[in-house]
Amino acid sequence: MSLQALVEISRFYGSNPDYVVAGGGNTSFKGRDYLYVKASGTSLADARPGDFVKMDRGALARIWGKTYPADPGEREAAVLADMMAARVPGEENKRPSVETLLHDILPFAFVVHTHPALVNGITCAQNGKACAAELFAGGSLWIPSTNPGYILSKVVKDAMDDYRAQKGKVPDIIFLQNHGVFAGANTTEGVKVVYDRIMNTIGGKIKRKPDLSEQQDSFGNSGATGGELMAVAASISGQAQWFVKFERNAELVRFTASEDAFKAVSRAFSPDHIVYAGSEPLFIDAAVAGSAGGIREALKNHTEKTGVVPKTVAVQGLGVFGMGSSENAAANAVRLFNDAVKVAVYTESFGGPLFMSPEQTAFITNWEVERYRTKVAQ
Ligand SMILES: [Zn+2]
Numbered sequence: 001m002s003l004q005a006l007v008e009i010s011r012f013y014g015s016n017p018d019y020v021v022a023g024g025g026n027t028s029f030k031g032r033d034y035l036y037v038k039a040s041g042t043s044l045a046d047a048r049p050g051d052f053v054k055m056d057r058g059a060l061a062r063i064w065g066k067t068y069p070a071d072p073g074e075r076e077a078a079v080l081a082d083m084m085a086a087r088v089p090g091e092e093n094k095r096p097s098v099e100t101l102l103h104d105i106l107p108f109a110f111v112v113h114t115h116p117a118l119v120n121g122i123t124c125a126q127n128g129k130a131c132a133a134e135l136f137a138g139g140s141l142w143i144p145s146t147n148p149g150y151i152l153s154k155v156v157k158d159a160m161d162d163y164r165a166q167k168g169k170v171p172d173i174i175f176l177q178n179h180g181v182f183a184g185a186n187t188t189e190g191v192k193v194v195y196d197r198i199m200n201t202i203g204g205k206i207k208r209k210p211d212l213s214e215q216q217d218s219f220g221n222s223g224a225t226g227g228e229l230m231a232v233a234a235s236i237s238g239q240a241q242w243f244v245k246f247e248r249n250a251e252l253v254r255f256t257a258s259e260d261a262f263k264a265v266s267r268a269f270s271p272d273h274i275v276y277a278g279s280e281p282l283f284i285d286a287a288v289a290g291s292a293g294g295i296r297e298a299l300k301n302h303t304e305k306t307g308v309v310p311k312t313v314a315v316q317g318l319g320v321f322g323m324g325s326s327e328n329a330a331a332n333a334v335r336l337f338n339d340a341v342k343v344a345v346y347t348e349s350f351g352g353p354l355f356m357s358p359e360q361t362a363f364i365t366n367w368e369v370e371r372y373r374t375k376v377a378q
Contacts (some may be wrong), residue, residue, distance in 0.1 A: 002029050003036055006110065007047050009188040013114055013195075014044025021339050022332045024272045025114040025180070028103035033057055037103050039094040053096040059086035060104045064157070068150065072363070079150040101153035105160065107170055108184030110191050115180035115272055117210075117339050118202050121346020123177050124269040124354055131350045132175050135201050140173040145356065147363045148271060152176070173198060178270050178356045202346075210345040211250040212338060215319075225289060229321055232296045233309050242309075243330040248319030251341045256314045259283055264344045265337070267355035271364045276329075276336035277322070278311030279361045286316040312337045 006029040013019045013027070026038040027047075035055040038044065042051040063082050068075040083100055097103070103111050122128045122135075129142050141159055146152045156174060164170055172194050174182040183194040226244045233242035255265050268279045282302040288294040303309050311333040313321040322333030347353045356364075 002031070002109070003049050003052065005029070005188050006036060006052065007049055009110065009112060009191060010038065010044045010047035012192075013112055014047060018118065018199075019114045019116045019195075020044055021115075021117075021335050022272070022276050025112075026097040026099055026103070027113065028052075028097075028100075028111045030057065030104065030109060030111075034088070035060065035100070035104050037100045038097045040097050041095065053091050053094040053100075054088045055083075055086050055091075055096060055100065055104070056088050057104060060101065063101065063150075072147070072151075076149045076367075098149060099153075101150065102156055102182065105153065105157045106174075106182060106184045108172065109186040110188055111182060111184040112191050112195070113180060113182045115270060116199070117342035118199060118206070118346055119175070119181045120179075120270060120343045121206070122202055122350050123175050123179060123181070124343050125347040125350035125352065126354050127351030128175075128177065128347075128354065131205070135205065136173055136175075136198075139167075139169065139171040140175060141171045143174060143176045145177045145179075145360055147360060148179075148367070178354070178360070180270065205349055206346060207349045208345060210342040212342070213250050215248050215250055215253050225295065225315060225318065226321055228295045229299065229313055229323065232299045233323055236300060236303050237309050237325070239325060241325075243324055243327050244313075245322040245327075245330040245334045246319055247322070247334045247338065249338075251345060252314075252319050252338075253317070255341060255344070256283070256316055256319065258316065259285070262314060264353050265340050268361055268364075269340055269343050269353070269355060271356075273336050273340045274356075274361060274364045276311070276332045277340060278308070278333065279356075279365060280306050280310065281312035281314055281320075281337065282310040283314045284316065286318070289315045289318070 006027060010027045023043055025044055027044060028035055028037040035057050036052040037055060039051050039053050068078050083096055099113060122132055132140060132142050141163060143156055143159060146155045160170060172184050181198065183191055185191045185194055226246050230242050230244050255261050262283045266281065268274045282298060284295065284298045288298055311323055313323060320334060320337055322330045322337065324330040324333055344353050
């Protein structure tokens with residue numbers, strides 16, 4: 001039962017935080033006529049057969065023959081409509097993953113797409129492309145940062161066609177810059193072999209591992225700061241309640257030591273970070289945080305500048321507060337900020353951090369599909 005095998009491998013990677021944090025990642029299985037792909041808003045960790053959308057591959061293939069509007073918003077809406085129309089009857093209540101087209105074009109029965117921090121240590125690094133080419137010379141594709149959706153699928157499709165034409169085979173590893181990795185094989189065991197190769201090869205090149213061990217809070221009660229953040233965020237947003245979650249570990253102490261140290265984690269590396277932890281974390285100086293009204297002022301100014309209450313607030317020398325309109329959203333902000341911290345540490349082995357560009361960050365922030373995913377995740 002291949003759908004059952006898909007469920008099992010989805011749970012296998014989905015429940016391992018080295019591969020999947022919060023709702024990230026998606027998986028698929030395909031035969032000749034149909035593709036089963038993860039539905040948007042479901043989680044790999046507790047995947048069930050009903051969480052996959054059965055798609056008509058003929059209808060998906062016809063998307064490549066069509067011409068879409070040049071305007072990104074109109075184009076993505078039109079492609080989404082065609083993708084929805086490719087669901088087989090009975091699947092109308094599900095929304096296929098935004099990466100469905102990409103899954104469909106990869107010529108492997110099983111495809112597992114994840115955003116592991118270790119792998120993103122390469123995909124989000126200054127020398128990532130050269131390092132990936134050297135480490136995976138046997139067969140891998142590097143896709144430069146590209147807006148997700150139809151355009152990304154098209155870029156990968158063209159790159160795969162070129163690769164096949166030049167080398168007479170297809171790569172089973174596709175690195176997406178500032179995003180993650182796709183791995184494919186015709187059996188789930190084969191997928192595991194590919195992933196082990198990826199993780200072991202990159203892992204062998206890491207000079208320093210992130211240290212997320214808990215640190216004693218030597219700066220007094222973070223609860224007072226947390227309480228103030230909670231109250232101010234609620235009054236700014238106009239919502240009755242706001243949630244915060246505090247975290248302090250060895251890396252957070254290191255990165256919040258000064259505004260300069262914070263630079264390595266001050267922008268988003270990948271779409272996941274934007275969606276859950278926000279594209280612009282607020283850094284508050286210890287002196288400002290300690291002064292009367294300092295936190296209120298800093299939070300207010302940052303919200304006015306960016307247009308949204310920040311999802312992550314770092315206080316110098318103290319740690320990081322995840323913020324959100326629900327407990328889960330606040331916890332996810334911390335989880336994904338910690339993920340960004342891990343990515344930042346891993347990039348040290350590959351030339352240092354490379355953030356998403358402001359244009360790409362804006363695209364994700366405004367993307368209707370990502371908004372849907374955030375809504376579902378809360
Ligand atoms: Zn992805």
